[in-house]
Amino acid sequence: xxxxxxxxxxxxxxxxxxxxxxxxxxxxxxxxxxxxxxxxxxxxxxxxxxxxxxxxxxxxxxxxxxxxxxxxxxxxxxxxxxxxxxxxxxxxxxxxxxxxxxxxxxxxxxxxxxxxxxxxxxxxxxxxxxxxxxxxxxxxxxxxxxxxxxxxxxxxxxxxxx
Ligand code: 4NP
Numbered sequence: 508x509x510x511x512x513x514x515x516x517x518x519x520x521x522x523x524x525x526x527x528x529x530x531x532x533x534x535x536x537x538x539x540x541x542x543x544x545x546x547x548x549x550x551x552x553x554x555x556x557x558x559x560x561x562x563x564x565x566x567x568x569x570x571x572x573x574x575x576x577x578x579x580x581x582x583x584x585x586x587x588x589x590x591x592x593x594x595x596x597x598x599x600x601x602x603x604x605x606x607x608x609x610x611x612x613x614x615x616x617x618x619x620x621x622x623x624x625x626x627x628x629x630x631x632x633x634x635x636x637x638x639x640x641x642x643x644x645x646x647x648x649x650x651x652x653x654x655x656x657x658x659x660x661x662x663x664x665x666x667x668x669x
Contacts, residue, residue, distance in 0.1 A: 513663055514547040516592040517622065518602050522552030522581040523563040525598045525634050525648055529622065531570055531577040532649075533656040546663060550579060551588065553605040557581035563638070569645040573653075589615040596622040596659075599633040625658040626651060 515533065519526035530550035537546045552558075560581040561567070570577040586609040589595065595618050597603035606612065606619050623629040634651050637644040 512593060513545060513666075514549075514592045515594045515596065515659070515663075516588055517548070517550040517596050517598070518553060518584055518606060519550070519598040519634075520552055520554050520602060520636065521557045521638065522550055522554075522579075522583070523557045523560055524566050524637055524645075525652070526550035526552065527562045527577055527579040527581075528566050528570055528575075528649065529596070529598070529634075529652045529656060530579060531575050532652050533659065535575050536656060536660050540660070540664075542660075542664075545667070546660075549592075551582045551584045553584050553602050555583045558583055565637070565642065565645050569642070569649055573649050584609070586610045586612075589618070593618060595619045596625075598622050599636065622655050623651065625655040625662065627658060628654060 517526040517529040527550045530548050533548050537543055537548065558581050562577050562579060567577055584606065589609060589612060595606060597606055603621055621632050622634050623632045634648060635644065637648050
């Protein structure tokens with residue numbers, strides 16, 4: 508495969524909690540490994556509630572506490588994203604269903620997966636929505652995304668090397 512073509516999109520509902528955090532953690536890992544020229548990443552929401560908004564202040568605080576800078580403005584998923592990105596990772600089953608409902612999604616279904624399909628410790632396949640939760644819930648989301656993006660990067664690097 509052509510490594511320069513690897514584009515990964517993280518998708519949640521509002522694009523202010525889970526998916527911008529996944530993007531920020533993954534972006535840091537890409538930078539730390541010097542892979543910025545080979546892997547492109549972005550995030551979006553299936554809903555339009557927070558288009559143009561910064562991530563939730565609790566997400567920003569949690570990311571900072573974990574040494575991750577987060578810099579994103581909310582945007583809504585568009586069906587063109589299915590063409591542009593190579594891998595589209597949904598945070599939960601509800602968002603996965605909504606991605607599959609986009610026009611022409613059936614042509615791209617091989618690219619659409621759950622984020623936690625990369626989590627070795629997954630007792631559920633969902634990244635829980637922390638929006639109505641506590642600081643501890645935000646930290647739990649961070650730890651899930653940290654593990655999942657680590658395994659995701661390893662899987663992409665394996666494909667580069669094969
Ligand atoms: P996210 O969390 O999907 O992880 O960004 C949410 C953010 C906002 C809302 C729900 C979930 N909301 O209802 O506004």
